[in-house]
Amino acid sequence: MDYFPIFLLIAGLMAAFSIYLIYLVKRGIDGVGFLLVLYLTGSMVVMFASLSVFFSSPNQVTEAVALASNSAYMIFGLIPILFNINKKVKVRRWYTILVFAGLMALSEAFMGQTFFTMVTKQLGNPLLGVENYWYYAVMISEMLFTLLYSFKSLTQPLRNYLIIALPIMGISPVILPQVTQYVNDTIWFNASLMIIATILIYESLYRDRLKRTQETMTSLELMLVFSFMMAGIFTYFLTGSWYLFDASMLGGMTWFIYRAINGPNHVKGNYMKDSKWTFSFILVTFIMEWLMGGVLDFASGNFSTGVRGFLSSLGLGFVNPLSYYGLGSLFDFLSIFGSVTGSTWFLVMMGTEMGMLALFRIREVKFRENKIRLALMVSAYAIYTIYLPNFSPLSSKIAFIPYMWSMGLGTLGPVASNYLIPGIIGTYVVSAVLSFLFGSRQICSVTCTAPTMYQGTFYESLKSYNRTSRLGRKTLSSRLRPWYKVIALVVWGSLLAFAVLSFLNQDGVINVTILGNDPTVFLYSFYFNFLWYVVFISIPFMGSYACVTQGWCSWGTFNQFFGGLGLFRLRVKNPDLCVKCETKACSEACPVGNTDLPGKFIKEGEFKSMRCIGVGDCMEACPYENIRIYDFRSWIREKLGSNGT
Incomplete structure (x- = not known):
């Protein structure tokens, strides 16, 4: 019928x-x-x-x-x-x-x-x-x-x-x-x-x-x-x-x-x-994005369908949740969570959202320097984070190319002898030189995935929590707190210890794994596929750029250290303008909470700190357009006899 x-x-x-x-x-x-x-x-x-x-x-x-x-x-x-x-x-x-x-x-x-x-x-x-x-x-x-x-x-x-x-x-x-x-x-x-x-x-x-x-x-x-x-x-x-x-x-x-x-x-x-509402909103948004990333990986065939198929697709694997006195369930959670956040389509989806917000912000900034940096930042995410490692003809050779083994020792695999030179060591050498010449901004404000997520319109405005959140207030000024040093030392200590274990594993000296995973691969997944997102979601309670202000990022602290040793700094054309400035807007605008900017400008005419990552918001906020970035380019101009400010 x-x-x-x-x-x-x-x-x-x-x-x-x-x-x-x-x-x-x-x-x-x-x-x-x-x-x-x-x-x-x-x-x-x-x-x-x-x-x-x-x-x-x-x-x-x-x-x-x-x-x-x-x-x-x-x-x-x-x-x-x-x-x-x-x-x-x-x-x-x-x-x-x-x-x-x-x-x-x-x-x-x-x-x-x-x-x-x-x-x-x-x-x-x-x-x-x-x-x-x-x-x-x-x-x-x-x-x-x-x-x-x-x-x-x-x-x-x-x-x-x-x-x-x-x-x-x-x-x-x-x-x-x-x-x-x-x-x-x-x-x-x-x-x-x-x-x-x-x-x-x-x-x-x-x-x-x-x-x-x-x-x-x-x-x-x-x-x-x-x-x-x-x-x-x-x-x-x-x-x-x-x-x-x-x-x-x-x-x-x-x-x-x-x-x-x-x-x-x-x-x-x-x-x-409203920190509680904002945290809830960011958390719900992230849950939706995590689920969407998983759905797109299923739809594209990166994950196999069915419960068994999905578990077999996990990057770190899956163990009996009751094993190791219940620690197996924690491992499985990290494996499931990190398999999605570290997947190609999750990064594509997040990059599309955050990249558009960053492009919207380009319309708002005044200085060409900052417009170029934001454009480079979005381009770097698309090319450096997505295209080269996942879709380019070079994707299989990325581990051997300097500056591509980014964000720590465990990004692209175990610490094997054939990766050491030029892949791993070359990456650290090249990045240290670039940070010395141009400041840690080359990583923390351009090529890392974090700036694309932090510097779009909505998330950039959350830097207000640097002053209003309990933890954020404790990170204000460029002075490194003792607990910053403790966190950075723990992160670096664990990274180096696991790198040694990984290297000895690869040479056949020992056989130490974390539930079947290479130590650095596991540690990278924990730090960058899980902990980083916890820090990001917690902006209303920890403040913006907590990876910089609290020492959670090994790759960041490495480049910030060499940036602090190098040529990069902020300079003012006329310190007297800073004396009479009533707004002190530069310190309010700093996304990492360097509230001592005005004082340093008045006393020294410049500001230099490893915590300054060169975002340039202080330049935009200055009512007198008095602040300029000084780096290797400025140094060259000085040597050639032109204005270096």
Whole structure:
């Protein structure tokens, strides 16, 4: 039997009726009228739920159940309306609208379930009705109508959020879940839109950073919806089931209709002042990005599907979680976490988001020096971090090229004899010379992945937590604290000790591994695929650039040491201008909290410290445009007799 005409008629009627109910609610219907709308919406849920049971197994019992459930709802559902028909009832509150939006999404899901059971005579899981184009056709028409009808009454940020969320929810992989190519294409499409949406959210918050309140909770809600969706797709690749993703679709579409009708969340704040909210937002965003990175690695074939396939794809491997007195579970967590954060597509996705924020910032800086550095920074991420190690013809030879064995001894593999010269030692020599000539900015502000993540518009503004967070305040000024030295010594001590073990392993002298992994490979994964992200997410509590201010990065402290010995420094053209400066804006702008900048400028006419990584924000903030960077280029100009400032 051809059910298509029947389905088309039912879906069309459902869409028209649902849109009319949305129109009534948005128009402002109240009291008994709103109770009636809820009653009618609930009746659709009960009707389609009972019909799906009946069509899965048509007989007298299921027919009786369907009739009884609908009759019971018609009678008992009317009781609240009849008791309040002559009373002035005020029910139009946020939770009643949320219930209405949820019932709308659920009724469409049960409609899809009914269509499925009519064709297959099977009931399936309760959310199977989401997995077809009929459900999405009706829901998208309802969402689109709600957005258009509410458009003028919405705030600009919420408009943007709903506009970008509509195609993400509407072009879903479960519309045609049995078509593998369609599923993969929509996953990539949705991931791309979520990246755009994340950039949009960051920029919306950043543009309103000077306002007392922003759309903070609404932004967090949308990131939670995206995280839920990505968790659903990630689970699908592990289990083959769309069940969690179906639930995320119901939740996401409920949120969409609710927000379009009710407007933005009235709980607002400012991300530069509320550390707990900002931490929550960064954490939820990172969870979404981690899940997305894993999903893209599944979709691209870097991870094998299924639980066993995924565990076999882990970079550090997988052990019995109960082994080694429970330490196996900690190892497995690090292995799973680091396998995603160290993967190509996670880095591509993060680079796209953070790189766009950095490009937006180029428009805001005044000095050509800083514009060039930001452009080099984004280019270095794309070429040095992504293209050369992963996609270039040189990718197999990267370990032997100086300056490519970056960020520590364990980046590209074990400390083997054939890597020592020129790969490892060459990298350290070249980088030390560059830091001596140009300062540690060549790493900490250009080629490392950290500056791209720290210096885009949104994350750059989080340097305010250097002064407001408890740990951030303890790192202010260029003086190195004792605990900075302790952390740096522990990091370097562990790195060198593990490097010796790795070298002796490779020469066959000993056989020491960490659950089957080379010591430096494991340590690198721990420091840069796990600990660094913990530090990054904790900006609201630790301050910005904690890798610089607290000594967590071995590669950073190495280059900062040689930068401190070398030619790089900040100079002022006229120290007298610093004396009369009332703002001391240069110290406020410094992303690593060098608050003693003004004093050094007044006393010495320059500022030199291994903690200065040459970001150049002080130059931008100086009201007199008095600060300049001095490095090897300036030294050459001096020798040639030209102005070296």
